[in-house]
Amino acid sequence: MQRTPTVVDVATAAQVSRQTVSNVLNSPDIVRPATRERVERAIAELGYRPNAAARRLRTQRSSTLGIRLDHEQNGISGVVLDRFLHALVEAADARRFRVLLFTADSPEDEIAQIEALIEGADADGFVITATAENDPRLSWLHDRNVPFVSFGRPWGVPLDAWDSYPWVDIDGRAGVRGATQHFLAAGTQRVGYLGWPTRFGQDDERRQGWVEAMDAAGTPHDDLELAVEDDVDAAAAAVRTALSAGVTFEAVVCASDTLALGARMALPAAVPVVGYDDTPVAGALGIPSVAQPLVEAARAVVDVLLGSTGHAVLPAPAGHHLLEPSVVWR
Amino acid sequence: MQRTPTVVDVATAAQVSRQTVSNVLNSPDIVRPATRERVERAIAELGYRPNAAARRLRTQRSSTLGIRLDHEQNGISGVVLDRFLHALVEAADARRFRVLLFTADSPEDEIAQIEALIEGADADGFVITATAENDPRLSWLHDRNVPFVSFGRPWGVPLDAWDSYPWVDIDGRAGVRGATQHFLAAGTQRVGYLGWPTRFGQDDERRQGWVEAMDAAGTPHDDLELAVEDDVDAAAAAVRTALSAGVTFEAVVCASDTLALGARMALPAAVPVVGYDDTPVAGALGIPSVAQPLVEAARAVVDVLLGSTGHAVLPAPAGHHLLEPSVVWR
Numbered sequence: 001m002q003r004t005p006t007v008v009d010v011a012t013a014a015q016v017s018r019q020t021v022s023n024v025l026n027s028p029d030i031v032r033p034a035t036r037e038r039v040e041r042a043i044a045e046l047g048y049r050p051n052a053a054a055r056r057l058r059t060q061r062s063s064t065l066g067i068r069l070d071h072e073q074n075g076i077s078g079v080v081l082d083r084f085l086h087a088l089v090e091a092a093d094a095r096r097f098r099v100l101l102f103t104a105d106s107p108e109d110e111i112a113q114i115e116a117l118i119e120g121a122d123a124d125g126f127v128i129t130a131t132a133e134n135d136p137r138l139s140w141l142h143d144r145n146v147p148f149v150s151f152g153r154p155w156g157v158p159l160d161a162w163d164s165y166p167w168v169d170i171d172g173r174a175g176v177r178g179a180t181q182h183f184l185a186a187g188t189q190r191v192g193y194l195g196w197p198t199r200f201g202q203d204d205e206r207r208q209g210w211v212e213a214m215d216a217a218g219t220p221h222d223d224l225e226l227a228v229e230d231d232v233d234a235a236a237a238a239v240r241t242a243l244s245a246g247v248t249f250e251a252v253v254c255a256s257d258t259l260a261l262g263a264r265m266a267l268p269a270a271v272p273v274v275g276y277d278d279t280p281v282a283g284a285l286g287i288p289s290v291a292q293p294l295v296e297a298a299r300a301v302v303d304v305l306l307g308s309t310g311h312a313v314l315p316a317p318a319g320h321h322l323l324e325p326s327v328v329w330r
Numbered sequence: 331m332q333r334t335p336t337v338v339d340v341a342t343a344a345q346v347s348r349q350t351v352s353n354v355l356n357s358p359d360i361v362r363p364a365t366r367e368r369v370e371r372a373i374a375e376l377g378y379r380p381n382a383a384a385r386r387l388r389t390q391r392s393s394t395l396g397i398r399l400d401h402e403q404n405g406i407s408g409v410v411l412d413r414f415l416h417a418l419v420e421a422a423d424a425r426r427f428r429v430l431l432f433t434a435d436s437p438e439d440e441i442a443q444i445e446a447l448i449e450g451a452d453a454d455g456f457v458i459t460a461t462a463e464n465d466p467r468l469s470w471l472h473d474r475n476v477p478f479v480s481f482g483r484p485w486g487v488p489l490d491a492w493d494s495y496p497w498v499d500i501d502g503r504a505g506v507r508g509a510t511q512h513f514l515a516a517g518t519q520r521v522g523y524l525g526w527p528t529r530f531g532q533d534d535e536r537r538q539g540w541v542e543a544m545d546a547a548g549t550p551h552d553d554l555e556l557a558v559e560d561d562v563d564a565a566a567a568a569v570r571t572a573l574s575a576g577v578t579f580e581a582v583v584c585a586s587d588t589l590a591l592g593a594r595m596a597l598p599a600a601v602p603v604v605g606y607d608d609t610p611v612a613g614a615l616g617i618p619s620v621a622q623p624l625v626e627a628a629r630a631v632v633d634v635l636l637g638s639t640g641h642a643v644l645p646a647p648a649g650h651h652l653l654e655p656s657v658v659w660r
Contacts (some may be wrong), residue, residue, distance in 0.1 A: 099399075099430070261614055
């Protein structure tokens with residue numbers, strides 16, 4: 001790229017100071033008209049275009065949001081974060097922001113990457129995903145007043161501190177509760193749940209929605225719950241085992257499309273199965289599934305991060321958005 | 331973020347010029363030891379850290395690759411570009427580069443975005459995807475000596491000009507040819523092909539691999555070819571129509587996993603079906619599929635773009651890489 005004219009060149013040509021040139025560009029009202037015209041003429045003749053890097057340097061702002069993207073997540077639900085990323089790029093673009101990707105080996109490495117990006121004024125704020133227990137990232141960012149939003153509730157932080165962290169998340173409990181209630185409202189009683197073995201935190205949130213709905217309807221459900229790792233064959237095997245033991249299902253709600261696929265293969269066609277994540281697999285096979293409102297989530301993330309000022313606020317306002325998913329019925 | 335000490339602060343504290351401070355940082359050997367020590371002491375006392383944005387401004391280099399990412403591609407094969415993106419972030423990271431995402435409404439809009447990124451020294455080079463006939467991007471970039479690589483052959487450019495454009499692509503013809511040859515080598519004759527209706531350019535490349543393999547084996551194939559839009563139900567219907575008309579298939583090779591899913595639903599279980607893209611759908615349903623070597627492609631893209639110098643070269647060397655996919659047999 002050729003050497004482009006700089007502010008200094010314009011100042012020299014117009015016989016004014018650099019500050020005056022800067023004023024003409026940023027605060028023209030404070031410059032005397034004759035001076036302003038002389039500077040504008042020099043700008044036009046030299047073909048000077050304000051350099052975003054220079055502006056960034058002065059203001060330490062870059063109009064860029066940073067987010068970590070690791071090697072691909074195998075499996076059916078890996079698509080969720082990719083869909084979120086697409087939506088984030090669009091939502092950021094609407095606020096004239098871009099998205100910068102980096103990769104990291106660990107939460108600690110991610111912190112180091114973020115630190116480097118801040119140092120180089122490469123990113124204005126950050127989106128943190130996949131929060132987990134004992135996650136060092138949130139407190140690190142919070143303590144240093146780095147603008148960020150967590151996509152995912154701050155599960156690694158004590159509940160009474162959640163309010164101090166900005167986050168956007170999707171209510172898995174509500175999603176599964178809604179799917180379950182759909183069957184109960186139609187008079188179906190034996191609505192099963194096929195989920196994961198974990199019994200705490202975010203991995204248990206979806207199951208809690210099923211429990212809530214069944215309890216609210218006064219429907220006994222001890223024998224209707226299956227737990228297995230997130231694997232198609234394991235899910236099919238678990239369902240077959242239950243069927244062989246004499247359990248009957250009138251419908252099965254699942255924690256993921258992976259589990260739903262297994263359930264679908266093992267159950268009679270007449271028994272409805274609902275998955276979670278509305279992946280291309282569910283779409284291709286006509287399996288109803290709880291869809292996460294990722295476009296809405298991305299917009300909420302950008303809104304929280306950029307607020308009303310149009311650039312990342314220091315510190316980020318502790319906004320919180322819990323969005324409700326809905327079932328895509330097929 | 332607080333105001334951090336600058337080069338000017340260090341120069342003032344050490345009572346030297348800015349250039350001397352810069353020399354201490356970048357070319358210490360040319361600075362007298364006493365002066366160097368004085369500057370280093372000032373750096374330490376002030377806590378000065380060289381600002382990457384300032385370096386970027388001086389050199390107009392940003393250690394960033396730009397790539398467009400639009401709203402999500404629905405469908406089963408949308409995963410391919412997302413997988414490539416994951417691989418690209420990793421490959422770039424290995425060369426200490428990051429990836430900047432932006433979105434655009436059209437090829438012309440993409441050019442405008444790229445221009446803005448160049449202007450702001452926000453990106454060092456670009457990865458162009460989804461090249462198409464009459465694509466204005468490649469010649470625009472080429473004519474302005476903007477470093478770029480096309481992931482996808484420059485289909486919109488006359489064949490005799492391909493050598494002047496840097497590109498990396500995956501040999502779809504070889505992938506389908508290999509899958510077809512696998513069956514022919516085992517003595518199978520009636521290997522069908524289920525593809526798309528287009529008969530030119532990149533959309534016909536995969537079919538050509540099947541034609542090549544069948545012709546090389548001297549196997550007649552007029553009635554073995556089906557063409558339909560990339561849709562599961564349409565694919566299943568096309569296969570059923572052929573079966574009803576008395577066509578028999580001993581195997582079917584498909585242009586995509588979407589088509590393979592439809593074929594799988596319509597064909598007897600004993601007839602093997604091979605898809606393309608090795609998506610999670612194929613994995614979940616146990617359908618063999620041609621896998622694109624996306625990790626290798628991403629590394630090749632970065633290698634072509636960054637060459638041996640470690641930063642984008644102006645102009646980018648016109649490297650070309652055609653990578654061979656292979657079937658994931660299940």
